[in-house]
Amino acid sequence: MAKKSPLSDEALEHVARRFAVLAEPMRLRLLQALFAGEMNVNALVEATGGTQANISRHLQTLTQAHVLARRKEGLQVFYAIADPSIFKLCELVCGSLEKQFTKNAGAFSR
Template identity: 35%
Template sequence: MQDALRQFKANIFQALAHPTRIAIVEVLRDGELPVGVIIERLGVEQANASQHLAVLKAKQIVAYRKEGNQVFYSVRDPLLIEVLDILRRYFQAHLTESMAMLTEMAQSESVVNGAKSL
């Protein structure tokens, strides 16, 4: 069913359609981590991190494992990391327009400061 597949893809994209969730996936790139460490590395509120993790869990992006007092999360399939890497290349390939786009989108907010260390 074509529609089911598209719905599925849309779900994945939606799951990743937030900078914090992308950051979570990236921080888990090299293996599982307990929530505490994720929070610490990202510098977000505990509740907020937990909500984003819930989204990623619901969409099956991450797996989790309880160990004693804490919960370890990991990315379920390295294919997703691959997707993020492709987008990094995409970003670099269209650097100029990408920056313009981000700058534009940042209008009132402040999101962009440069493009070093990609």
């Protein structure tokens, strides 16, 4: 396994796309809601405060990126987090941002 070989352009685009999928506050809210477990669309609409159309689109984006899984049951559609790495990704970013904030807070308090 070549560990230090530079990623191909195609690979980089895939990685970039992955990050782009997570680069929307509304989608992050959806993920945050789904951290608790599987939910249907209506529940997600209520949980996030978005419009149904918009939520549906974001769910589509997340599903196409294989971040979410879709399960249809009668009239309702249930979504759930399909990629467990999402948890760690969010944790990492949050941790990193917290560090930044505390640094800035220090600068202010002086």
